[in-house]
Amino acid sequence: MKSIGEVAARFGLPTHVLRHWEAEGLLAPARAGDRRRYTDADLYQVAAILISKEAGFGLADIRTMLAARTAPARHEVMARHRERLLARIARAQAALDMLEGGLECPHDDIMTCPHFQGFLADRLQSPAATEPDRRTADRS
Structure with a gap:
């Protein structure tokens, strides 16, 4: 104890x-x-x-x-949070990939680097798929 x-x-x-x-x-x-x-x-x-x-x-x-005394009650909460967490992980992985790409970039102006721009291409292609989590955005 x-x-x-x-x-x-x-x-x-x-x-x-x-x-x-x-x-x-x-x-x-x-x-x-x-x-x-x-x-x-x-x-x-x-x-x-x-x-x-x-x-x-x-x-x-x-x-x-x-x-929760029943599995369905527990599973509903866990499933909902699993989806949110997977989305946060995907956003964090994209940010980490961008940072790692930026660290490898030899250019003085990172924004002119084609390799670095490649890390930004997904955001340019589908902005709706990368909308920020409302709870996170509201805390900013």
Whole structure:
């Protein structure tokens, strides 16, 4: 069993985040008096929450995914986020390809480099397919 401070330190989180997740129904640590005591199962839950947040899940969807008692409820949330995450990965890969191409470019003016322009060709061909994720664009 670990204290809230130990769990927070292990994951690099402030303790108030763990308390907030508990208030949101994402965690339910055992109690020893007025102290929270986290089990190994709770640590896995924290890891799942963190990965889900990194993937763009909101707390409500994380709660549904982790607490769903039926596979269909969980699968619906996961499938929706899978599609969003695949689109984000594709956009990030295109950006990484462009950066790597730019690092290989010997030209003084990168925009005149035919090789670099090749990395931009997909965006020129199909702008609708590369529309930004609304949630990401709204945060900018």
